[in-house]
Amino acid sequence: MASRFFFLVVAVVARLCSAAMATGGRADDILRPWPPDCSTADNYTADSQYKKNLDQLLAALPAAAGDNGWFYQGSAGAGTDDEVFGLIMCYADHNATACLDCLSRAPAGIATVCPGSRNVRAMYDACVLRYSAAPIPATADLSYLHSVNGTVRGVPVGVTSESARAAWVALMSELTGGVAGSPLRLANGSTPYSGSQAMYGLAQCTRDLNASECSSCVSSYTDRLGDLFPNNTGGAIKGYSCYLRYQVGVLDITLPPAPTPPAISVGPSSSSKSADHSKTIGILIGVFVGSSLIALVFFMRLPRRKREKSKLVDEEAAREMDDEFEEGTGPKQFRYSELAMATDYFSDKRKLGEGGFGSVYRGYIKEMDLHVAIKRVSKGSKQGRKEYASEVRIISLLRHRNLVQLIGWCHGGGELLLVYELMPNGSLDTHLYSARDGALLPWPLRHEIVLGLGSALLYLHQDWEQCVLHRDIKPSNVMLDASFHAKLGDFGLARLVGHGRRSHTTVIAGTLGYIDPDCMITGRASTETDVYSFGVVLLEIACGRRPLVAVSRSHREEDVMSRPLVARHGEDGREEDVIHIVQWVWEFYGRGAILDAADARLKGEFDASEMETVMVVGLWCAQPDRSLRPSIRQAVNVLRREVPPPSLPAGMPVPIFLSPPNTLYYTSSVATMGGSTSTSTSTTASAPDKEKCSAKLI
Structure with a gap:
């Protein structure tokens, strides 16, 4: 589907500038930027050293950037008071021809556009160019030069569909995570919009920014786009540090080529480099010899026996x-x-x-x-x-x-x-419990995460040559990549066993709230124990609640199936019962109202059939009687809608195995690979065979 953004205001300005700059009755061949930022104080003169260094830098930029993946940052006149620092980069929504043209013509014409300016920031259709008398700071400039809404042929400019908003939110989340995790500081992607249509997007930062600064810039632009164009099928916002664009319809993206070593550098002569290099080597040798002598004296003072023992152990x-x-x-x-x-x-x-x-x-x-x-x-x-x-x-x-x-x-x-x-979007639990309302994980992404986690477990249990028991499946161990695809991590407690066999260990491993009740007693792990944990995670994803659910005593029915595990006082001072999420959801299922247990923050914006299937499979996997649980393949087949969901009893089967009451306490689980902290403690419980079993709580 053909699509195009109409940059109306800026196009008019560009045309006026082009007409005004014509000289001698002929067209001006200089490539002109959007209104540039040209300094006016302390201008350089035509015969100054700064002008010579600037000319040297501008002349080198096209080739340097061309050999370095269409980006270059460097300087000329290094070590002098007149050193000039510069940066140039192409935008990915322009093809190679437009990029190379901009890399060549922008540096060639900028001195004419901003005569005498020591500090310049210039943005073109296909590239951005900056130079200054001081090092360009590697911090994001959150201001923006222009923003436009977009129109797509055959698609109305204004939309009010919640599904369109959901597509936009999912796309922005994908781009924000992807651009921070990309070495190119570039991310493009798409999300379903309606019917056969999709919403496409591009996020890009200048490559001098680190991941944090880039993410901050794109996140800021995301918020501004949402405010500027809340109901549009397309929009773009562009500044000197980053660029964000989306539209319903395919975006033509051209990725930069791989850098060609060696990179071109503009700096001191080879003789001065050689002298500096020799001086550096001399200093390093001196430091090394001095440090070695000090270390030798210190080492000889150590007791010989202690030294030998430590060496043997290591x-x-x-x-x-x-x-x-x-x-x-x-x-x-x-x-x-x-x-x-x-x-x-x-x-x-x-x-x-x-x-x-x-x-x-x-x-x-x-x-x-x-x-x-x-x-x-x-x-x-x-x-x-x-x-x-x-x-x-x-x-x-x-x-x-x-x-x-x-x-x-x-x-x-x-x-x-x-x-x-590196997983740019961190762990699943941070998105379920720590996200701001505006960044709430929408249901389509949650459903994809469910399918991805099921696929991982199917591979571990049945599709690999040996059976792998993970033994610690929980949201903080489910990592999310730049596109929010689920990836199971942390195999520190995993065990290899033969297919159809159980682990022989008698140590309880895992996290309370996710540990199979049977395993709490026997200490033996099996595929069924992983399936139990998987079921608990499915219920968390669907309900947006942790494994232990607080229920006010004044607002719940007294029912044997919802018998509390722990009583505590809530923040308002009232007594609360804390029950397991499996018991809590099964109450809704027994009343024929399982969708009432869905995450209220979604405000009903989910596929009811998918939501019900995920919760029923969660109950099926996490029911107390391990002999009634499905294999992971059976569970995945239902989640993929290849077979109908099972019919479960209205009342949750009474658990046969109960852990000692003093072991049932809870600490929150937090990710260790995605940007959040975590806590750890431990407890012990007596097993029937009198062996001590330790459980890890994270």
Whole structure:
């Protein structure tokens, strides 16, 4: 479907400028920007060194950007008072011809457009150009130069459909997450609009911005677009730091080519570089020798026995790790120095979250041009060490689109480190419980997350060569990529077993609220225990409530099936009963009103059939009698609407297995890979065989 934005106001201005600038009765061939920002104070002169440096920079920009993926940031006259800093980048909704034309003509004509200006910001249809007498700050400029609404042939400009609004919200969420996670600072995507139509969008930032600044800029533009054009089928907003556009109809996107090494640089002569290089090497050698002598003196003062014992322990541990990872293929073994540099030496500013066995940091691995999440296991944590080994040994063997990818690992420098692909949208629980109303996860995305999580579990239980028991399925372990696709992560508690067999462990593993009641007693995990946790997560997604639901005693029916697990005082001082979400939803199901349990924040904006199916499958998977639960394949078949949902009894079967009352307390579960914090505690319970069982609460 042909589509076009009509930039009415700006087009008129451009035409007027073109007419006004004609000289000598002939057309002006200079490429002119939208009204540029040209400084007027302290202008340079024609014979100044600043002018010479500026000419050198502008002459180098087209080739430098052409060889660097249509983006370049550099300077000329380095180390002098007249150094000039510049930046140029193409927009992705213009083809290669338009981009290269802008890269060439914009620098060539800008000195004519802004004569004598030391600081210039200029925006063109196909590119943006900036230069200044000071380093260009890597912070987002949230102002915008222009915004326009769009029209699409055959589609009305104004729309009031809630489905259109839902499509816009889902698209903006996808773009905001995607642009921050992309090394190109570029994201494009689409969401269903109506019938065969789709809504397409583009978000782009200048590549000098980090992920946080880029996300901030695009999020700001998203809010402004929503205010400026609340009921339009298209709109765009453009500034010097970022660009956001959407429309009903296909957008022609041209991705930049890969950079061509070596990159062009504009700077000091080779002789001065050589001198500086030699000086740097001399300083480094001096520092190294001095540091080595100090370290040697300190090392010799250590007791010899302690030194030898520590060395033996570290070498033995490293050999054990290497033996365990021998059979794993795929993930890379990193050096500690690589990962330390990638996280600014594990700076608190890079910390994404913290759990019981370590912290997670955002990192950038320059050699791979890749943003990652790096999990740093707490020193001295035996359980953390076990989870580290389990994670590498198991997840390195698995390959599935709905599993978080393990990029690599490291057990050097006295540290245990795991490197994962970065999930820009964090964990599912943050979107279910911490999102602002305007960023509420819409039902279509929730339904896709349900299907993705089911697909991951089907692969683990039945489609891989061995059966993998995850043992800790919960929203904080369900990560969301830039497009909000679900990816199951954290395999620290996972176990490999033969198909059709149960785990032999007698230690309770998992998170209270998600642990199968049968497993709480026997301590033995099975595919049914994972299915139980999966069912609880389905109910959370549908209802928007945590596993333990608070119900005011003055507003609930006394029913044996809703017997509370815990009594507590609410914020208003009234006594509340806390019951499990399975019991709570089953009450609605028994009354024939299961949709009344749906997340009230959705305000009824969901497919009723899909919602009911998800909740019924959730109850089916999480019913107390493990023998009545479905296999994951049966559950997924129903969720995919390939077979009809089951008919469950009106009353929830009375659980046979009950955990000791003193173990039933709750702490909130929080993500460790997506930008939130987490807490951890533990408790013990006595099993029938008198062995001590420990349960992890995260």
